Amino acid sequence: MDTYDLIVIGGGPGGYHGAERAAHAGYHTLLIEKRKLGGVCLNEGCIPSKAFLNSAKFYDHATHGATYGIQAEKVNFDQKAVLKRKDRVVRRLVAGVAQQLKQRQVTVINGVASIVSKTKEGFMVQVDQTSFLGKRLLIATGSVPIIPPIDGLNEALATGNILTSREILDLETIPEKLTIVGAGIIGLEMAAYFQTVGSQVTVVEMLPKIAGNIDPDLTEALQKSLEKRGVTFHLSSKVTQIHAQQITFEKDFQEQTLEHDKLLLSIGRRPATEQLGLENVGVELAKNKAIVTDLQSRTNIENVYAVGDVNGKSMLAHTAYREAEVAINTMLGETDSIQYEAIPAVVYTTPELATVGLTETEALAKGFDCQMVSLPVAYSGRHIAENDDSNGLIKLIVDKKSNTLLGAHLAMQYASEIILTLSMAIDLKLTVKTLSRLVYPHPTVGELIKDTLFSL
Numbered sequence: 001m002d003t004y005d006l007i008v009i010g011g012g013p014g015g016y017h018g019a020e021r022a023a024h025a026g027y028h029t030l031l032i033e034k035r036k037l038g039g040v041c042l043n044e045g046c047i048p049s050k051a052f053l054n055s056a057k058f059y060d061h062a063t064h065g066a067t068y069g070i071q072a073e074k075v076n077f078d079q080k081a082v083l084k085r086k087d088r089v090v091r092r093l094v095a096g097v098a099q100q101l102k103q104r105q106v107t108v109i110n111g112v113a114s115i116v117s118k119t120k121e122g123f124m125v126q127v128d129q130t131s132f133l134g135k136r137l138l139i140a141t142g143s144v145p146i147i148p149p150i151d152g153l154n155e156a157l158a159t160g161n162i163l164t165s166r167e168i169l170d171l172e173t174i175p176e177k178l179t180i181v182g183a184g185i186i187g188l189e190m191a192a193y194f195q196t197v198g199s200q201v202t203v204v205e206m207l208p209k210i211a212g213n214i215d216p217d218l219t220e221a222l223q224k225s226l227e228k229r230g231v232t233f234h235l236s237s238k239v240t241q242i243h244a245q246q247i248t249f250e251k252d253f254q255e256q257t258l259e260h261d262k263l264l265l266s267i268g269r270r271p272a273t274e275q276l277g278l279e280n281v282g283v284e285l286a287k288n289k290a291i292v293t294d295l296q297s298r299t300n301i302e303n304v305y306a307v308g309d310v311n312g313k314s315m316l317a318h319t320a321y322r323e324a325e326v327a328i329n330t331m332l333g334e335t336d337s338i339q340y341e342a343i344p345a346v347v348y349t350t351p352e353l354a355t356v357g358l359t360e361t362e363a364l365a366k367g368f369d370c371q372m373v374s375l376p377v378a379y380s381g382r383h384i385a386e387n388d389d390s391n392g393l394i395k396l397i398v399d400k401k402s403n404t405l406l407g408a409h410l411a412m413q414y415a416s417e418i419i420l421t422l423s424m425a426i427d428l429k430l431t432v433k434t435l436s437r438l439v440y441p442h443p444t445v446g447e448l449i450k451d452t453l454f455s456l
Contacts, residue, residue: 004030006331007125007134009113009276012039014308014320015140016097021328022138023104030134031106032113032127037097039142040309041317043090048169049189051086053348056196060350067388077197079174086169115277123281123304136303138327139283139291140320141276143269143309151241153265159244162263165190174198175261179247181239182266183210185347188222190264192349195231202232202258204239204249211347214409215359217374221392221411222353228389271310288312295337297327305331319343342427344419351377351392354415356423357407360397369400375452377412382443387413394448396422398456403431418446432456 011033183205290312308320377392397407408422
């Protein structure tokens with residue numbers, strides 16, 4: 001039986017990153033992945049969706065270039081060509097991950113892993129009929145889409161008209177009518193894409209606002225922008241039936257029905273902890289079936305760690321990267337921990353939304369004596385020069401006692417790049433004075449940070 005210093009279960013961002021770090025540190029490492037290296041993010045999420053959205057931007061620029069002095073005629077959108085490029089991008093990146101693991105001498109096995117038992121020597125893991133022994137375990141099995149118990153849904157799924165985030169990224173044709181159930185990050189990004197390239201998009205959301213707990217000032221700006229482009233929103237709406245080409249929901253105590261060609265089911269994801277054998281070694285699960293971990297990614301069982309979506313803390317690829325680093329550092333005896341309050345989140349729509357730390361509501365609920373300050377994105381010369389639609393803002397939450405940032409929230413182009421500066425400020429606990437004295441290149445949209453702090 002092969003014995004390893006570390007067995008990693010799951011080859012997504014947290015899994016392959018952790019395996020690379022462990023092997024680099026000298027651990028004899030085994031990585032087990034049941035589908036494809038790169039996990040959901042690389043194969044079915046972050047990267048494919050960004051490839052889609054980038055193509056949509058090119059198409060939008062071509063069809064609306066007259067405002068900027070560019071005239072284009074007979075502009076066509078080729079979804080099959082978009083798919084080919086998306087697949088090419090994914091293959092290239094997956095190959096890169098495989099090459100990195102090979103260079104680090106990580107053993108990679110394709111198959112379904114099951115944790116069998118805990119012994120004095122370590123943990124017994126089985127793949128098919130082959131057993132492996134690991135002194136330590138790093139669980140990074142990710143998450144799966146939530147399929148709710150809605151009337152008619154099971155039958156509709158068999159028709160191929162009801163899609164999850166996996167299938168919608170493989171569509172070869174643009175549906176005339178697309179209904180999206182769920183206004184979270186995935187739902188909003190797909191709404192932005194398909195509306196831009198020709199679909200009539202309707203979003204049905206049970207909550208009274210889009211984008212979950214993201215600051216309402218930001219979500220209002222995004223909703224207005226998407227509505228201006230033609231997306232229809234039905235908020236505070238509970239779906240009661242889903243059929244192959246029809247959806248029924250209740251809104252304001254009235255029942256409404258919509259027709260669709262395709263429907264994207266995007267109401268969230270749940271940790272993938274089933275049939276993993278966690279009960280065989282006593283790993284503790286939360287009520288939502290997520291693995292319970294501390295700030296070092298440790299579970300309740302010594303030498304068992306869990307990172308990424310499977311622990312349910314922050315279902316973002318970059319969170320998984322950092323959790324994996326902390327886990328490996330902890331295994332090596334280094335002092336390290338993850339600061340979840342400094343992890344940014346981004347919605348890659350137009351405008352982009354980027355947020356880190358507490359919202360104003362959350363800060364007040366936690367008892368902070370805080371000050372909120374904001375500026376419209378129209379204060380940015382760079383943004384105005386490059387965008388006709390400047391329906392966005394920057395919003396900062398400042399702790400009056402420490403004079404440091406509690407939260408930062410952006411709705412604008414380039415928000416995904418700018419948010420890093422604000423994440424660093426929260427992570428390093430930089431004071432407002434220090435942050436405002438940094439020299440911001442001109443003209444950049446990032447100058448809004450300095451301009452906003454000046455108004456305190």
